[in-house]
Amino acid sequence: ETGVTQSPTHLIKTRGQQVTLRCSSQSGHNTVSWYQQALGQGPQFIFQYYREEENGRGNFPPRFSGLQFPNYSSELNVNALELDDSALYLCASSLDGGTQETQYFGPGTRLLVL
Amino acid sequence: GQQLNQSPQSMFIQEGEDVSMNCTSSSIFNTWLWYKQDPGEGPVLLIALYKAGELTSNGRLTAQFGITRKDSFLNISASIPSDVGIYFCAGRPTGGGNKLTFGTGTQLKVEL
Numbered sequence: 001e002t003g004v005t006q007s008p009t010h011l012i013k014t015r016g017q018q019v020t021l022r023c024s025s026q027s028g029h030n031t032v033s034w035y036q037q038a039l040g041q042g043p044q045f046i047f048q049y050y051r052e053e054e055n056g057r058g059n060f061p062p063r064f065s066g067l068q069f070p071n072y073s074s075e076l077n078v079n080a081l082e083l084d085d086s087a088l089y090l091c092a093s094s095l096d097g098g099t100q101e102t103q104y105f106g107p108g109t110r111l112l113v114l
Numbered sequence: 115g116q117q118l119n120q121s122p123q124s125m126f127i128q129e130g131e132d133v134s135m136n137c138t139s140s141s142i143f144n145t146w147l148w149y150k151q152d153p154g155e156g157p158v159l160l161i162a163l164y165k166a167g168e169l170t171s172n173g174r175l176t177a178q179f180g181i182t183r184k185d186s187f188l189n190i191s192a193s194i195p196s197d198v199g200i201y202f203c204a205g206r207p208t209g210g211g212n213k214l215t216f217g218t219g220t221q222l223k224v225e226l
Contacts (some may be wrong), residue, residue: 004156033212042117042202042216043157056211090156097212100145100164105156 004093004106012112013081021076021109025093031055032074033103034066037088049074050097086113120203120217127193128225135220136187137203145206146179146186147214152199160201161188195224 005024013019025032031050035043045058049068063079072093078085088110092103120137127133137146145164149157161172163179163186170177176189186203203217 031212033214035214035216040219042120042204042219043214044117045213045215048212056213058213092156094212101212102159102162103212103214105149105158107154107156 004091004104006089006091006106006109008109009107010110010112012114014114015081015083017081017113018077018079019081019111021078021089021091021111023074023076023091023093023106025072025074025091026104029093029095029104030072031094031097031101032068032072033092033094034074034076035090035092036060036085037090037108038084039087043090046076048097055097081113083113086111118203118205118215118217120220122220123218124221124223126223126225129193129195131193133190133193133197133222134187135201135203136185137205137217138185139205139207139215140184142183142208143205143215144183144208146177147204148175148177148186148188149202149204149216150199151202151219157202157204190222193222193224195226198222198224 033048034046037043047057048055052068068074088108090108092105094101148160151157161177168179174191200219204214
C-alpha cells in the first residue's frame with residue numbers, strides 16, 4: 001500500500017509569483033485535505049476535496065485554490081504569493097469524507113517566499 | 115485561524131520518566147486526536163478518541179477525552195529517546211465536518 005506522497009519537497013518562490021503543489025493520496029482514498037503549517041505552529045486547515053468537489057474550506061483567501069482529479073490526486077494552487085505564505089504545506093488523505101475517518105498525512109512541501 | 119491551547123509548550127525530561135500534556139478548547143469537540151510529528155515529516159496519528167470520558171491506550175501512550183468535551187490529555191509512560199518530537203492535539207469541532215483544528219504543539223526532548 002502506497003502512502004501519501006507530495007511534490008516537490010522544497011520550493012523557493014518570490015513575492016507575486018504563483019505556485020502549484022501536488023499530492024497523491026493513499027491507495028483507495030477519495031478525500032484529500034490541505035493544511036498550512038507555519039514554523040512553530042500547528043497545521044491550519046485550508047480546504048478539503050471529496051470526489052473532485054470542494055467539501056469545506058478554512059479561513060484562507062480565494063488566491064488559495066485547489067483541484068482534485070479523477071484518480072483522487074490533488075493540487076494546491078496559490079496565486080500572488082506573499083511572504084507570509086512561507087510554510088510547510090501538508091496534504092492528508094482519508095478513506096472518504098466521513099467525520100470519523102482517519103486522515104493520513106504526507107511529508108509536506110516546504111515553501112519559501114522571498 | 116483558531117488553534118487549540120496546548121501545554122506545556124516544551125518539556126525536557128529524563129529517560130524513563132512519565133510525561134503528561136493537555137489540550138483545551140473554548141468550544142465543544144466531538145473528536146479528539148493526538149499526533150506526533152518528527153522533523154521533515156507529516157504528523158502521524160497516535161490515538162483517536164470519539165466519546166466524552168473515553169480513555170484509550172496505545173502501548174505506552176494513554177489519552178482521555180474530557181467529560182466537558184472541551185479538553186483532552188495525553189500521557190506517555192517510561193519515556194524513551196525515540197519519543198522525542200512534537201506532539202499535537204487535534205479535534206473536530208461540532209458541525210465542522212472532517213476539518214481538523216490543531217493545537218500549538220508540545221515539543222518533547224528526552225535526556226538519556
